[in-house]
Amino acid sequence: MTLTISPPAPVEAPPAEVPRPRRRPSVxxxxxxxxxxxxxxxxxxxxxxxxxxxxxxxxxxxxxxxxxxxxxxxxDNFTRIWERIPLVTYLRNSVFLSLVITALQVLTGSFAAYGFAKVRFPGRDALFLAYLATIAVPWQAYMVPQYIIMQKAGLVNTHLSLILLQAFGAFGVFLMRQYYLTIPDELSEAARLDGLSEYGIWARIILPLSKPALASLALLTFVNTWNDYMGPFIYLTDNKLWTIQLGLRSFVGLYDAEYAMIMTGSVLSVLPILVIFLLGQKYFVQGIATSGMK
Structure with a gap:
């Protein structure tokens, strides 16, 4: 009896994938x-x-x-404006106020937001809602009482009046709290078990994880402070204390205005904001998108 061994069947190659047609963008x-x-x-x-x-x-x-x-x-408009008004003084005052107020708002906003997001205490949510409701109150409603307080304290015509009034902001607390809620509570709980204080948790764990939100808050605060006109207009009377926004008013006369000079000063005042926004655009978009405000 003879055994016949048949050769193995050839392995068929898998069918080549047919390239799919590119989808046209929808209407x-x-x-x-x-x-x-x-x-x-x-x-x-x-x-x-x-x-x-x-x-x-x-x-x-x-x-x-x-x-x-x-x-x-x-x-020559960009050279003559430096001779017409003390633009260096105005820019220096704007930079000083913007940097100081931004630093204070980031510090106070991030610290208060940590208490509202990661610390449990009776009435926490009610207190946060009450504090957040102050955003709905127009500034014109308490503008006069604020001025009277600053006048009684002898702070009118000083930069300190603007710094104290703008060092705290409910919007910054809201922005940072929304971002802190995305950070797992297990990190804070583990740090507490290791003996880390609440200040240490905030400084060594929460803040390093919140760089996008901090950058967003810093950018928004800096822009708002830089473009503020009514605050310096009300509290600053000395020309040496004026900001760039207030200094451009020098080109507005009783019967006419030098619009070309105003536009030249406006372009110069926009350039620092444009540079800062371009440098921090990545963190700004990321912070807004992850804080529930998109």
Whole structure:
């Protein structure tokens, strides 16, 4: 009897994957992109007009129709403004107030938010809601009482009045608390079991994990303080204490205004904010997206 061994059947190669056709963007996505482009142009148009006006003469700023590209570029506006007003003093005051107020708001906001987010005590949520409700109260409602308090304390016409009034903010506490809620409580509990105090937990565990939220709060506070006009206008009377926003008022007269100089000063005042935002844009977007405010 002869055994016949048949050769093994050839292994068939797996069928080659057919490349899938690329999906065309949906109508909804195209409409979303178009809407974003329109909104971006709407935001950039005033800035472009400001830059264009800073290179014109006063009579050309409000010409009809609008001339977006000046017939003659007056670059000397950016040199003459330093001679017309003490711009260095105004910029120095703005930088000082913005940095000090930003540092204080980040410190107080992050510390208060830790208590509302990670420390359990009776009435915590009710106290937080009451504190948060102060955002709904317009500043004009307590503007006069605040001024009277500062006047009685002898702090009018000093930078200290603005620093004390803006060193605390309910918005900063809300922003930081929302971010702290995303940090697991197990980290704080483990640190307590190891004997770390609440101050140590806040400084050594919570803060290093909250860099995006801290950057967002710092950027928002810096921009708001830098652009503040009413605060310095009410409390500062000495020209040596004025900020850049208040100093540009020097070009507004009783019957007319030097609009070209105003636009030139506005461009110079926007540049620091633009640089800071571009440098911290990554942390700003990440902090807003992870704090429940997107």
């Amino acid at each position: 909804r996505r195209a409409f979303a992109y178009l809407l974003l482009v329109v909104l971006s142009v709407a935001v950039l148009v005033p800035f472009a007009w400001m830059v264009s006006s800073s290179l014109k003469l006063d009579a050309e700023v409000f010409s009809v129709p609008i001339r977006w590209i000046p017939a003659e570029f007056h670059w």
